[in-house]
Each structure stands twice: as structure tokens, then as C-alpha cells.
Amino acid sequence: MIRKSLTVLVIDENHIRASIIEAGLREAGHQQVTVIHDVAGIARRIAEIEPDVIVIDLENPNRDMLENMFQLSRVVKRPIAMFVDRSDQASIEAAVEAGVSAYVVDGLRQERVKPILDMAISRFNAFSRMARELEEARSELESRKVIDRAKGILMKSRGLSEDAAYTLLRRTAMNQNRKIAEIAQSLVTAAGLLDPEES
């Protein structure tokens, strides 16, 4: 039996995350996917698209407006309800923890929606992980830059080799139970105070 493919609407202000979800849905065989970043005029869009499933990020402050619209608006022709499968509390928890929620048109079978929600959850989690790793990489790069500057200051003011300057920073960090980057930052700050030319 060939079933009509589900129409999915993704509402996410984050463009990158929305693309990741969209790609996932298309890979899973959902061809009718629309992405909206801005909720202005959303009632009209929903009337045009007539989505079976709406996926929205929990950070979106317009959830109250959307839920009210799903219940009351004359523009939205088919009743839409939050996807809540009472038999699957774990899946609801996973969705909230991942920061995503889904709404479905009335009467749609749970087993057709669940794979979409599961995909959204895993993509949201992957996006968070990626954002976290990016932040870590950025902060790692910042640390390296400040350590290089601290080494430079030590080499210049104490006449040390690069290796010796690094060893001094590392030993000081170990003795004070702090990170090398923190010691380096303190040194750069202090040097800047003592000699504005250095900073």
C-alpha cells in the first residue's frame, strides 16, 4: 500500500540546525519539507502548507502563540495537537532534553510520527554536540594564542628559550593547581599593566 508522504514543517530560528533537520528528513524519504525561520505570518503559511507534522525548537518564544493558534484559529483548518504518546514517556523526555517538540494533525497515527520525532531528537543532539565542540575548539585556540604570548614575554624579559619558557609556565601551573592558559593569561595581563607596550 502506498501511503501519502507526510508534509513536515520545521520552525527553527537557527538556520544551520534547521538545515540539518531538513537534510535528515529528506534522507529518511520525506520530500515535502518546509523550513521557516521567522514566525511572522505563520498562520497563513500553515494554511498554505497544511503540514501533517510541525517540528519546533523549544527555545522559540512563540510556542504559546502557536499552541493557541493550533487550538483556536479559523485559518488553521485541521486541528493540531502536541505529539504526546503516553505509552512512551522516555521519548517525550528525550525530546524536551534535546530541546525539540512536535505537533501533529488530529488523527495521524503515532507510529508514523515517532520516527520523525526520533530523527529530530538525534539531529538536535548532534547539533548541540557540534556547537559544544566548536566552542571547545574556539576556546582551545584562544588558550594557545595566550600561551604563545606569555612564552614570548618570558623569552624576552628572562632571556629563556621557548622550551624553557613553556616549562616554567607548566611548572607554575602545576604548583598552583591551575591551568597553563590561566597562568599565561595572568602573565599577559600583568605584563600589560607593567609595560603597556607588551600588551
Added chain:
Amino acid sequence: MAAEYRINVGFMPLFDSAILVAAKEIGFALREGIDLTLNRETSWANIRDRIAIGHFDLAHMLGPMPIACNLGLTPLASDTVVPFSLGLGGNCVTVSNAVWAGMAAHGAQPDLDPARAGKALGALIRERANGGGDPLRFAVVHPHSGHNYELRYWLAACGIDPSREIEIVIVPPPFMADALAAGRIDGYCVGEPWNSAAVVAGTGHIATVKAAIWKTSPEKVVGVRKAWAEREPDALSALLRALHHAARWCQDPANRGELAALMAQPAFLGLAPALQMPILSGHLALGGGAELSVGDFFLPFDKAANFPWKSHALWFYTQMVRWGHVAHTPENLAIARDCYRPDLYRSALKPLGVALPGANAKVEGALKAATPVGSAGASLVLGPDGFFDGQIFDPDEIDAYIAGQKLARAEV
């Protein structure tokens, strides 16, 4: 002192989260042995979801929201009880400059008088309708909110049918002033500081206030997941004592500067301290240079502001029935009656020997002036608590009140 209890709380960036914020930041929670974690949220739907799955034990909620949850009007509803109210008043109805000019042409004055403002708005609405104009669009923060119900009550009492003669939409509080400035809405009912924000921006005019529509009326509450309240009665009692002390601190005029600076921080409201002062002083700039001081504009503590009156919950219930949110049945009435829990408030605060109301409900609108009432061991002042149209809500006469509302609407 090591914390004995860990409690996770959700809140929305609105001034009436102040008691929760002060409990954490000024140290009242820690003094009761509580490690309080505050989580700022972006929608009431998120608060509801995170309460339901146990991320939050309790949260800052709109007064009618726990009742709506228990009545099953919202998805992911979990049984919620209300042992504490976060204050009385604090909201305004703000309209665009164009609407205010139209109201002024029909007799509105910058005096916040709900009857006069409502009459002028009604005349403006009919004038627009006769000219073939679109209906005015007003925004509130949530369908199950004090804002929605007091806006509708005010309009209906002034002869305006809020379901037909205007459009009511939902907009998140921080977006209200921008939506008004952009012309997407013509007016709104919201808590401070989001009214003063439009006045300061020169894009809005405060037409009337909650404290004039219904004096000393309920607004936000602490909604607690019932399962948690039953499992952790000692933690809940300790928290209610901390909130009591925090509320007293918030009410004290000596702390206004410190409280305004605290709420101004990016983690809470992220708006200039000057914008936090109108709600604390009750001295409002209305727009167009007009200013007015409003008595009992917002009460975080005085006049038993923290007592979860069953009559407040029941009035919200009558409005849910009035506007078609729920059917009036004995079962639904019982659910609404059981949601607010003055017994939990009393048992937590009893050891403090502070003034406690003797009853669980009162006749709303009966007190025409501030009235000292007898209470256990200490003095307590209540009221005035009148509705601007002189109506009385007797929680023992709910059927008659609901029937009377239907008549009032049919006459419109």
C-alpha cells in the same frame, strides 16, 4: 551551611518572578537550607513541559495555568498545586498612540479609569466598524492567563464583546512593545515592565491597569508538581518560608533600589533598573507626558498577597467557563476548587507566628476600603478588593455568578 534540599525552579522574565529571584540571590532560600536553582524559560509551554517531565519541581506560573493543567486543557498536563501566590496586580492595558488618540476623541482621559477608558474604546470600535475598518487586535500572553481574563472582563463590562468586536492574539511578553510599535497589534495586556517599555519608547499609552479593573487581584503563582509536593513536604514547607521572607523583603520600600538592580541583570530581565521602578512605586508614566500614582498597583507581600485564596482560583474558573475554555460541571468545579492549597501555605508558615487569614476563600469585591481582619495572633489588612463595575463574586454562589455572566454577554 550545607543545603538540605535541592529545588529546581522555572521562571519567565517578568517582574513578578522577583520573589523567587530574591529568595535565591538575597539568600532567603539558603537560610532555610535550600539550594535553589533558577532556570529562565522562553515560553509558558516550556515551563509546563519541564514540570511535566520532572525537570522542574515547581515554577512561576500564570494564576489560571495550574487550573487549566488539572482540567486537562493543555497537552502534557500534570497535576499541579498552588501553595503560594507571587503577588497581586502588576498588569496594565497599553494601546498604540493611534488608538489612544481615537479613544481620547471619545472622552478618554489619562486617569486610568476603566469605565471611562472602556466607554471611549467601545465608541472607537463602533466608529471603525461603521467605517468598514478591520477590528482592533489586542494581545495577551496566554489564553489561560489573568491578562486574558481581565482584559475580556473589562471589555465585556464596558459593552464590548471581546470574542467578536476585537481580535485577541497571543504574543510573548518581551515582544509586546515591538509588536505595538510595528503596528502588528493595537493594544495589549501584560505585566510590567513591558508596558512602561512602550511608554518610554514613545509608542504606547497605558489606558488602564489591573489594579483599577479589579483591586488587589491575583496574578502569578507558584505551581508545584503535585507528586513532588507529596513526596517532599519538608522541602516545600522550607521553600514557602523562604518565599515568605523574600516577599516581605521585596515589599519593603527600603529595598527598591537593590531589587530593581537585581532584576535588571541579564540573567533575569536584562532591562535598565529605571524600567523596574514603576511597578515598585506604582508611579506610572502613562504616555504623552501624563503621570499617575496607583495605589496597590503591585503587591508582592502586603494584604495577604501570598495567600492562595480559593476564591481567586474559582473566579478564574468562572472566566474559563464564560469564554468557552471549559464546561461548567460539578467535576470541573471540584478540580478548580482543589487546585489552590491554602492548607499547605498555613502549615508551612504556622511556626513563624505571622498573620494568616482565617478563611480559605472570601467574597471578592466586598471590601470597599482597606480592612483589618482578625487572624491568628497578628494583625492583617485586606482590600479594597472591588471590581470596577461593582460586581461581587461570592464563591458560594458560583452557579448564579456564571449564569449572570452569560446574561451580561448576551445583552452586549
